Amino acid sequence: MTRQNMGIPGQTTAQIAARFTADVVSLKPRLALLEGGSAADIDGDLGSQSSWLANFKRMLDACQANSIKPVVLLILPALGATNSQSQKRDTWNMALRALASGYPGAVIVDATAYVGAFRPGGPPGNLWTVAQPYSAGDPWHFTPAGYQRIAQAIVDQYTEP
Numbered sequence: 001m002t003r004q005n006m007g008i009p010g011q012t013t014a015q016i017a018a019r020f021t022a023d024v025v026s027l028k029p030r031l032a033l034l035e036g037g038s039a040a041d042i043d044g045d046l047g048s049q050s051s052w053l054a055n056f057k058r059m060l061d062a063c064q065a066n067s068i069k070p071v072v073l074l075i076l077p078a079l080g081a082t083n084s085q086s087q088k089r090d091t092w093n094m095a096l097r098a099l100a101s102g103y104p105g106a107v108i109v110d111a112t113a114y115v116g117a118f119r120p121g122g123p124p125g126n127l128w129t130v131a132q133p134y135s136a137g138d139p140w141h142f143t144p145a146g147y148q149r150i151a152q153a154i155v156d157q158y159t160e161p
Contacts, residue, residue, distance in 0.1 A: 014051065016055065017058045020058070028066070028068075032070055032071065037052055069106070070100070134149055
C-alpha cells in the first residue's frame with residue numbers, strides 16, 4: 001500500500017477543500033483521510049460551523065463522485081484549546097458525524113479515546129486535553145506515539161467494503 005500525505009499544517013478546511021481536486025481526486029486514490037478543523041477553524045475562530053461543514057460536504061461529494069472511500073477523522077483534542085473551544089469541538093464533531101453518516105461507505109473515526117485525557121473544569125467524562133505521553137509539549141501537536149495512537153484508531157475503526 002502506498003500513502004501520500006497532502007496535509008499542510010495550519011490550513012483551514014476552506015483551503016483544504018479548494019485544493020482537494022488537484023491534491024486528492026487527481027491522484028485517483030482508493031480512499032482519502034479527511035481531517036481538518038482544530039487550530040485553523042475552531043481554535044483560530046476563522047470560520048463558522050456551517051462553512052466548516054460545507055467544506056467537508058464539498059470534499060465528501062468529490063469522494064462520492066470519484067469512487068473514493070472517505071475516512072473522516074473527527075477533530076482531535078488539543079492542549080491549546082480553551083474549554084469553550086473544546087465544547088465547540090464536541091458540537092462540531094457531532095455535526096460532522098451526522099453529515100458523514102449520510103455518505104454510503106464513509107468511515108467516521110473518533111480518536112479521542114485513544115489520545116484524550118480528562119480536563120478539569122470541563123464536564124464529567126470529557127477528553128478535552130491530550131494525554132501526557134502523546135503531547136509534543138506544544139498546544140497542537142502530538143508525539144510520534146500520539147500519531148501512532150491516532151493511526152491505531154483509524155485501523156480499528158476502518159472497515160473494508
